[in-house]
Amino acid sequence: MSEATLLAVFEDIDPAANAIEKLHELGVTDENINVISGVPVAHKMLGRPHPPTNVSRLSMGGAIAGFLFGLFLNFGTPHLYNVPVGGQFFTPIPPGMIILFEMTMLFALLATFLGVFLDSDFPNYQPMEYVAEVSDGKIAVFFRCAQQEALKITETLNKLGAESVRPAEARQL
Amino acid sequence: MTVDLNLVGAKGAIAEAAEGKWGMSIDQDICTGCQACVAACAMENNISFVGEEDAGYGRSQHWIRIERFWEGAYPEVKATPFQPMLCQQCGHAPCEPVCPVFATPHSEAEQLNLQVYNRCVGTRYCANNCPYQVRSFNWRDYHTIPERGNMVNGTLVFPLHNQFNPDVTVRRRGVMEKCTFCIQRIHKAQDKAKSEGREVEDGEFTTACAQACPANAITFGRVDHPESLVSQLTHQKRGEKHLEELNTLPRVTYLKEG
Amino acid sequence: MSQKISRRDFLKLATAGGATAAVLTGCGPASRYVTREPYVKMPEYTYNGLSTYYATTCRECAAGCGLIVRTMQGRAIKAEGNPANPVNLGKTCARGQATLQGLYNPDRVEAPVKQARQQALAAEAMNWDDATQLVADALNNTNPAEIAFLMGTASDHLFDLVTDLTNAIGAPAPVRFGALSMFESRATLSKAAEKSLGQAGLPYFDLGNADLVISFGANFLETWLSPVAYTRGFAKMRRGNSKKRGYMVHFESQMSQTAAKADEWIPLLPGTEGLVALALGRLVAEATGGSVARVFSTVDVREVSIQSGIPLEQLEHVASLIAEAQAPLAIPGGQALGQTNGLANAEAILALNALADNFGKPGGALLSPLAPNEDTYHRPANAREMKDFIAKLNSGSVKVLFVHGVNPIFELPKALGFADALAAVPTVISFATFPDETALASDYIFPDHHGLEAWGYQRSATGTMQSALSGAQPVVSPMYDTRSTADVLIEAARLAGGKLAEALPFTDEVAFIQSKIASLIGRTDGSFVAPEINSFTSYFQQHGGWWKTAAESAVLSAAGALNKNLNVNAAVFAGEGEFFFVPFVSPTLGEAGANKPWLQELPDPMTTVMWNTWVAINPETAHELNLENDDVVKVISEAGEVEAAVYLYPAIHPGVIAMPFGQGHTAYGRFAMARLLESRLVGLVPRAGEVGDPFPRGANPADVLGAYFNEAGDLAFAGMKVKIEKTGEKQYLSRLESRIGVYGEGLPQEGH
Amino acid sequence: MAVASKYLPGAKQAHDTHHEEEDHKQYLMFDPKPRGEMNAMVMESMHTTSWKFWVVFGILSVIVAVCFFYAWGYMIAEGLWVAGVMRPSYWGIFLVNTVFWIGISHAGTFISAILRVFKAEFRRPFTRAAELMTTFGLIQAGASIFMHMGRVWLSYWMFPLPNERQLWPNFHSPLMWDLLAITTYVLGSTMYLFLPLIPDLAMARDRSTGWRKTFYKILALGFRGTEGEWRHLITAMNFFAFAIIPVMFSVHTIVSWDFAMAMRPGWSSTVYGPYFVLGALHSGMGAVAVVLFIMRTTMKHMDYFIRKEHFDALGKLMLMVTFAYTYFFFNDYIVQWYGGDVATDNLLHWLEEGPMAWMFFQMVAFNIIIPPLLLWSKKIRQTPWLLALIGIMINVGMYWERYIIIPVTLSINRMPFTWKLFEPRMDVFLTIGTFSMFLLFYMLASRLIPLIPVWEVQEGQMAHSLRKVGKAHVPTLSDFE
Known part of the structure; x- marks a missing residue:
């Protein structure tokens, strides 16, 4: 089963939080979701689990x-x-x-x-999935899902206010 | 006597025996302030002279200096007895612990305060912490100031260097120095005695200052041997030690008038 | 973490250039191992081979102290006193310690030069053959009456040689002179001894056995006659008697180093010392109830008190001290003798000793014995004789002048005009070791060895009651292309032939010395006995001289000193100034120490000034004149003027200013001179000239001294009156002492 | 109160909410701008460089080359005699500079760590400016220590490294404590400067081209802003904020122990530790005021980020620190004064009546008397140039204080025969050199590093809101943690 990595960009925290909730509903587990933001966003706001740290x-x-x-x-x-x-x-x-x-x-x-x-994992100069808008205050949610569900999820997220949902591609930062 | 510095106890308890080993007595009643000791010390220990300007600015290198103050006003004015001031070889030396590189450690064998020139990096903390202000610093390479040499066939030669005592290090710039109680002489005498299978006798050798002193005001020897001359002089009633209240355990006793 | 490694490994390590601090732990079996230890021991723990020690004689002054010089690998390392020599008993003064700085001075005359009276050392080198030939020709081709020898007070063997030479050819006897002897007033002492003790010679004052010392200006702890011997005596006086601490009273217008050691320093006006002595004698005689001796009978004590400025009670107090003392001793010296009434002062002071009946007794005034090979005491020329000598030079009756061991241009008062007199002499040959003022003003310099490279002997004129001849030998081979003056003269005499060669029939200097000490062979009253000359010479070298084992003291009578009329006239002061001018010899520099950098760096014992000259002035007086420390003043006498910085000296009579003698050289090497520096961070007198130009360091007080003499012909050096003028400039005097801690400078003054 | 007020005669019944909002707009936290705009402002401030900048930069470079590198090299070659040090002032201006720069460096830590711990929100826009002072100040302090050493080429002998000399340094020596403490502080504060900088470097990376892109890319380490990265970063920053505070206190305390451990009159004082720490904050706060003023007046868009409110808050801090400093100064002084020990008496006599008395009293005036008189006024606090002037004055006063503590106090000891007044010589050039180098580093940094931590500002703006309580809108701060 092939997988797709998608990246959804949101203007604000609320739509992003909703989107994450939706993703959970759609069966995308927390392990397959990551959030990129320009400011630290508390995990509770997004309904995400506490990220572990050593x-x-x-x-x-x-x-x-x-x-x-x-x-x-x-x-x-x-x-x-x-x-x-x-x-x-x-x-x-x-x-x-x-x-x-x-x-x-x-x-x-x-x-x-x-x-x-x-x-x-610093320093890391490998190509990575990233959108530069994040440092302008946008919130990017990227997640992995089954290839066949990608379209459906994209539509759902668009409805929830995502500015764009597109396949994430690793690029040089 | 060696002291176990790891003894647990009150801080004072780990200090050396107050007596010490090598000591000196200076009779201020007969010291005439003639500077022979100062000259002798300079000659023996390769001390550099610094020139007029630096000498006036507190950079003279004397290891021993003769202090004199005034009391009263004319005509009842009196100069206080001349007071030769040199490293007191404290048993509990404030200069020692503050050196970051152990350049001024305590010698257990001689119970003297050593100055290891080749370890010194020139932080000058020891000199600050010396309550007697008897340490002098090599502010520059005084020995090799070009004006002191002669140009001979294109090379600068320093005739004055011929005089250097080979037993004493010539210090370069950036290094602290101080009176060593002529440790080179102590060693020589000790080793001579050892090779002859005996102890060093009292008066067998002495420091350069004591040897020169025309008034015999300076006496050097073993203060821990009660029969030695210095020990008998030291224990006179008129004996006094400088800044004893600082618990530095000085090894130099000053004999006052009276 | 010290680890033992075998010697073999160690050598490997060492050759590999490892920066290992290794310590050889002795020479026995233990040395099979070396211990590698960290950098925590001083390098002074290591060994550097064996030293060789040579006995010789110090030539920094004429006292004849014995030295033992430590040498290693052909270099002289350290001068120490010779413990056997009765003059100094193993001790030295600061100048003796620094004698090596003369030997290795970078400013020596390194080869014979044709000087042609240039101001700087000439580059025109000569070789010794030409130089010797030149001396031979000068001796041979000049009428003996027109040859003059001017010599220093050391060394005696050369004086003997020249005396033999001049006697043989009928030339005038050599003239000896030294600034120290001038300031010591040796002629006055000798004359006073003749008049009071009944015999000419140098008196010796046995401080060690006295319990009360009344010193009149005698600076015996500084430079006077034999300072090391007198310091030893002083220490014995103070502390030698376990029952009683010796007491000392010192009369002098300024507090000299000697005065500082006195229990009571009593300032008085210069020139009144003799009167004070007479007054004391009278008071003592009255106090003890005896009859007042004739010599004291005419003095009016109250009048003396007024003239000298000493309160009557103080005189009475001192008199009571004398009366109570077991062994009082009065010493004349210094400025008491350097007055127009100096001889009378000396006699008056000696009369005090006569009163105490201590002539020729322990703790009293003794007469120094003659040295073993001396027939009569040869006193150096006094200033009046020097004046006559200069007149002779000026008259043009001297065609060749040989100068050795003395620097009269610097040492004599300018007023005597020695420098100008040299111009009247066609040929001046100097044997100077250093390029001093006189050497530079000569036609030739044929440099003698430094004292430590030379043979010789010195008679101890005073300082011990054992008759002593102190021997000198080279401790190192000569540094430069110098030649012993004695050898030059012997060789020149041989070249000249005739009477000259007959007068000096020696192969070399050593042979001459042997001829002079030959009379001591077989003597059993001395430090060693040797049957013939070769062993005697080697013992002489080894012991550092020959001296009698027992002290000898002439029997002297006090009667002559007491039963005479003594008129102490008021001292006459030359000039119009408001201050009495008192020059004194710098205790650290002496007459010729200015070129030894460590002597320059020794602080003066009283002012702690280094490297310069000061004018000591009472702070109250200075305040009135609006003078502060370091203000440069002009000291003006009728004879000349000098400039120096002021030192507010709390212990000087308000009417007196004092200056040390020893600085102010216009030549004599880099250390005797100052140099213009690029940047002066410490303000000194602004001077014109290029950076690096030499100029005199300090000032020479002899420049303001006039040609006035006392009854014995000695210079009345303390007999000038001077004015002082503020120049408006500052010269920061380098002092060892803290101006803040000692004088409260910069802090508000209490009580002012 | 709000309830009661509406019954008061003349009280406005209807609130002008618009006006109220305008009122709050003067505060940065209630004047939010979109993040992108703020980013652009910060980027522009880095890129806008006038010719004046380069002129000053050039002059400073020359001064640094001559007064720092050449002068130091000359001093190493010639020996310390070219400086003013002598007996008894074996320590001179170099250690004055060291203490001074370490003092300056305390401001950065204080503002970014203590204020972070206590969540003082006004800190947000200038934490970085203050932290840069820490790092650059410590560089100067370190350089000054090495200048001071007689044989600086052997300074590595002080480092605890295994070596062929078989010797370790002497840990009895306060200088060793100093070395370790300053090393810890330099490393700690630099890391603490770098951690919050990473997101801003990532921001700059996203908006740069050319060499700057590469520069920021390398420095940003590949930071994207994932949850994990933020989490690690925040955790680390929180740890640093707490851990660096005791390090900061220890550093200046240990510096003070260099003096206090010595048995010298005037130095041997138990209050020196906190006294020095407060002194450091005193000069540090003053320096921050100066830096903020310069930033605000010379850099584009900075008046948005740095506002009167910040100067006001800083002024209050300065006031508080002045009082604390005064307390410790007096505490140190009166104990010495009352004790009556001869050596200390001599010293106080010297300080207050000796030739350096002017410096002593100027120090008292600049540090203790004048600042509180001026800082009481809100108007003065809110006038940037005035506050900067007070900052300069305090720093002059604090420099004098260190000068008095080191060379002037060293003039007096237990051996009056050696007392001597210190005269500065070539150390003056080297002092100018360190000051210039500090400024040069700062100027360079202002072109290369976002001086405003944009993400922190945005974070603060997100957390701040106006909540209606009764009729009034009151500022409210949410805690996102």
């Missing part, structure tokens, strides 16, 4: 790694070669707190940043 987990992982690295710097490296300095503990705890904090934060921030890259 970013927070990665942040946490980064924080732990950073903490461990801080531990290594402050409590490990002095043991690699011992240099005493006046009136200080060899591996002092209060200054260690600073090292631990900074390293934890640095690694957490780096991991978060990288998390965005990993989760969003």
